Amino acid sequence: MRVTTCEMHTCGEPLRIVETGLPDIIGNTILDKVAFIRENCDDIRKYCVDNGIVEAEEPETLVNIQCPCGLIPTYVSSNKERSGRVRFHSVPSFVLQMDVSVRVPKIGVITVDISYGGAFYAFVSTDALGLTSKAADALTAVEVGQAVTNAIKKLIKIKHPENEDLGFLAGTIIVDRTGLDTKNLVRQMAVFADHELDRSPCGSGTAAHIALLHAKGLLGVNCEKTFQSIVNDSKFVGRVIRKATCGLFDAVIAEVGGNAYYTGRSLFTSEDEDPLMTGFTSRPRMTAHTIET
The missing domain is CATH 3.10.310.10 (Diaminopimelate Epimerase; Chain A, domain 1)
Structure with a gap:
């Protein structure tokens, strides 16, 4: 091959x-x-x-x-x-639920919003999780974010109004909006799949965040916001370009811009006689910050 x-x-x-x-x-x-x-x-x-x-x-x-x-x-x-x-x-992006209370093991009850921008994400503030918006907290954020995702999956059945195959929670986005008013800046990091951390601000997650900010009255049509990765300070710029619908949900079309290199x-x-040609997986889940769920 x-x-x-x-x-x-x-x-x-x-x-x-x-x-x-x-x-x-x-x-x-x-x-x-x-x-x-x-x-x-x-x-x-x-x-x-x-x-x-x-x-x-x-x-x-x-x-x-x-x-x-x-x-x-x-x-x-x-x-x-x-x-x-x-x-x-983006595809039509919308808020599924706001202000959802969920109990997360070893953290307690927190409030999250669930929004869609090509995939569903839960949004929670750094303060609610006892985290900072510094890259040094990234390892802890992976374990905490995964715990939040797991707790929500047990609590809520996610459904997409038009495609049942998209009805799942992709992950949790941990956000710091303290610079939204003064710097027009949102810092965030996305924990998705199985303990994966997005190095970028996350494209579909940013679209979902734009829909959420618009629904909260924090982002008007054609008003730009900068979304910065907590992990490496890279940035996307996003805005609402027009309103839309998805099923019975009010939605928006979000524009997200950035750079790739x-x-x-x-x-x-591969050689046919290689017994390991298809590879193997060895990935222990033991870290100093592991949270039992």
């Missing part, structure tokens, strides 16, 4: 684009294709989307990206020599 990839990062969050070497992925939607890979190519353990070459246009190139949540129009600043800043328009290209090969 020979697989070629392009390596990038978006505000510090690694991204690997598989270019060649995978089998044909069967399915009508991205969710169908993800399911096909999971069931038939699990040893590869990579998501794959159809891709091709898009001819650059100045000053901006439109690239439509098919994501599990739907089609995402993406605009890439470009000139004859290179691409630049990227912005995308190429970091290299890779060629992966």
Whole structure:
């Protein structure tokens, strides 16, 4: 097997684009294709989307990206020599529930908001969790954020109004809004999947946060806010570009902009006689900050 990839990062969050070497992925939607890979190519353990070459246009190139949540129009600043800043328009983003009380083991009762921006996230303040908005708290935040996610999953059945496959809580976003009024700045970090920490401010999480701020009356249409990663201080800029609906929910279309950079290209090969060609996983969950749930 020979697989070629392009390596990038978006505000510090690694991204690997598989270019060649995978089998044909069967399915009508991205969710169908993800399911096909999971069931038939699990040893590869990579998501794959159809891709091709898009001819650059100045000053901006439109690239439509098919994501599990739907089609995402993406605009890439470009000139004859290179691409630049990227912005995308979210799917209809909305608040599912506000001011939800949830008891988290070893923390107590906290209040969270649940919002959708391509995936569902719970939003909770650093103060409620006894954390600061410093990168030094990131390890603790992973364990605490995962505990919050687990507690909410036991309490609430998440449902998307139009697609049942999107009805799950992707993670918890821990936020510090103390700079919202004075600096027009929100600091946040997203804990998602299984104890994963997003290095970037989180694209879908930022769209969900924009919908939440709009619903709270803290962000008007076409008013920009800066969303900064607590992990590495990288920034996205976001705004509401128009109002929308999703099922019976009032929603917004959010625009999120940032930068991504190429970091290299890779060629992966395997030999048929290699007994470990599909790899193995060894990931203990023992840390000084582990919270039992």
